[in-house]
Amino acid sequence: MADDLNELYQQVILDHCRKPRNFRVPAGAYRTAEGRNPLCGDSFTLYLQLEGDVLHDISFQGSGCCISKASASMMTDLLKGKTAAQAQQYFSQFQTLVTTGAMDEEAMGKLCAFAGVHHFPMRVKCAILPWHAMLAGLKGENSVTTEQKP
Amino acid sequence: MSVQPPNWDTLRADFPILAQQVHGHPLVYLDNAATSQKPRAVLEAMDQFYRRDNSNVHRGIHELSRRSTEAFEAARERTASFLNAREPAEIVFTRGTTEAINLVAYAWGARHVHAGDTILLTEMEHHSNIVPWQLLAARSGAKLAYAPITGDDGLLDLRGLDNLFDSTVKIFAFTHVSNTLGTVNPVADLCARARRRGIVTLVDAAQSAGHRPVDVAEIGCDFLAFSGHKLCGPTGSGVLYGRRERLDDMPPFQGGGDMISNVDYFQSSWKEIPHKFEAGTPDIAAAAGLRAALDYIGAVGCDNIARHDEELAALALEKLSRLPGIRLFGPRQGHAGVVSFLLRDIHAHDVVTVADQFGVALRGGHHCNQPLMKRLGVESTARASFYFYNTAAEVDRLAEVLLEIQKFFAA
Structure with missing residues (x-):
């Protein structure tokens, strides 16, 4: 197996892809945002529960490739309890990570596993789809795609 | 009809692009339903055109314009004989299948489709044979209707078909071979x-x-519409065949140079078919390449190619059906060289990404068949599509790589 592949599909990514975390519809009130890449067939719904400025809970449902599903799973783990402003910062760091491979290990922790995506420009849109959906949810918009501009 | 089966290995050597390594492995190109590769004869014809004959068509008096016009019209004659049309005037050059269908939906539709009429399609159509008709329906107030398919085996359900042909149906537009299912429809x-x-x-x-x-x-x-780039020709070479009676009874598609006979400030008149549908400078080099491609294909023999495609598809269906948890789409018998599949718990894009690292070029996604995907209850499929330069060894390699992919994602 080629090195690039092992870098793309790191164990932690395969694990989250097989057993996605926060893969549920929350109880109580929530807002939703759709992330869809119809060309690939990736389609997710994100559920956000905001308490004031804080993401009290964030979860998702849907189907997609390993990269997009693991990205949604690890993003929801990371952002629970964070503020909207922090979520925006993480988004910027994640975007740099998957497009350039440059990582801030202290800030991103396990998500550094996605650094390998930058070797596969066609897959950047998969990794970043749930993140764009999350941002759309925070802004109160309800659907995004990353097929035109990742 | 070619009597001798061709030497497929010799033909493969005509395609320089196939002799390369991708990610350290020999390229196995199985994305022919998207576009085919080009033999030297086509590359050389286009190169020759630009090096020796390039000029504009139908308007110059000089020698190069004569040659360009001759090359362009010779391509039309070659296409007419390839399709067994009655005359070259029944061949309109377009950018591809998509533009050819849009031409009919726009120009024929403008005169013949009105509110209350029905445009009949099938559930297996490519977006290019759906969206132009949706636009026509929106303009005219006509309705769309779809002839159903049977299920995963992807056959057109012929039982109820005659009932769909009510008096409101003006046109029935359908695919010959499905780009996702590999179904061959009984077109005649x-x-x-x-x-x-x-x-x-x-x-x-x-x-x-x-x-x-x-x-x-x-x-x-x-x-009838087709694209040159899917049969060894260049991109930008497309063909619309239309019966003379139909083409004569249509207004122009686009207006501009080369399609007019007389222009006034306030009105113009058109040339005869096919020129009235070919506004502006056409892709002359593409036409020269298309002619070379049709000569090449003609020498191989379309009957031989069909047999080779079907043999590879049958082999692929047999080998792939042994993989645990695979879902295969399309007919079990008489399957054209297009095989769609899903591996359980592995998304098509992951399959295609990993296959690519082994040098195997597949397609993953909805294949411009979103309504069909919904009908089959899937988001996407992976697809292997063959042409005459593909080999049984490449089908073996595909099966081997898919097994590796299953191991990789199961580990």
């Missing part, structure tokens, strides 16, 4: 049924032309 029978009720027919031959014999007299269609 479908055209005969429609014709008996006075319904005009359009055949989308994007996946069949150059892959099996396509004879418009035998098929009995009013219109």
Whole structure:
């Protein structure tokens, strides 16, 4: 197996892809945002529960490739309890990570596993789809795609 | 008809692009339904055109313009004989199948489709044979209707078809070969049924032309469209065949130079067919390349290619059906060289990404068939599609790589 592949599909990514975390519809009130890449067939719904400025809970449902599903799973783990402003910062760091491979290990922790995506420009849109959906949810918009501009 | 089966290995050597390594492995190109590779003869014809003959068509008096015009019109004659059209005037050059279908939906539709009429399609159409008709329906107030398919085996359900042909149906547009399912539709029978009720027919031959014999007299269609780039020709070379009676009874598609006979400040008149549908400078080099491609394909023999495609598809279906948890789409018998599949718990894009690292080029996604994907209850499929330069060893390699992919994601 080629090195690039092992870098793309790191164990932690395969694990989250097989057993996605926060893969549920929350109880109580929530807002939703759709992330869809119809060309690939990736389609997710994100559920956000905001308490004031804080993401009290964030979860998702849907189907997609390993990269997009693991990205949604690890993003929801990371952002629970964070503020909207922090979520925006993480988004910027994640975007740099998957497009350039440059990582801030202290800030991103396990998500550094996605650094390998930058070797596969066609897959950047998969990794970043749930993140764009999350941002759309925070802004109160309800659907995004990353097929035109990742 | 070619009597001797061709030497496939010798033919493969005509395609320089195939002799390369991708990610350290020999390239196994199995994305032919998207576009085919080009033999040297086509590359050389286009190179020769630009080096020796390049000029504009139908307007210059000088020698180079004469040669360009001759090259362009010779390509039209070659295409007419390839399709067994009655005359070259029944061949309109377009950018591809998509533009050819849009031309019919726009120009024929403008005169013949009105509010209350029905445009009949099938559930297996490519977006290019759906969206132009949706635009026509929106402009005219006509309705769309779809002939159903049977399920995963992807056959057109012929039982209820005659009931769909009510008096409101003006045109029946359908594909010859499905780009996702590999189904080969009984086009001559479908055209005969429609014709008996006075319904005009359009055949989308994007996946069949150059892959099996396509004879418009035998098929009995009013219109037929195909793309040169899927049969060894260059991108930008597309063909609309139309029966003279139909083409004569249509307004122009686009206006501009080369399609007019006389222009006034306030009105103009058009040239005869096919020129009235070819506004502006056409892709002359692409036409020269298309002619070379049709000569090449003609020498190989479309009947031989059909047999080779079907043998590879049958082999692929047999090998792939042994993989645990695979879902195969399309007919079990008489499957064209397009095989779609899903591996359980592995998304098509992951399959295609990993296959690519082994040098195997597949397609993953909805294949411009979103309504069909919904009908099959899937988001996407992975697809292997063959042409005559593919080999049984490459099908073996595909099966081997898919097994590796299953191990990789199961580990």
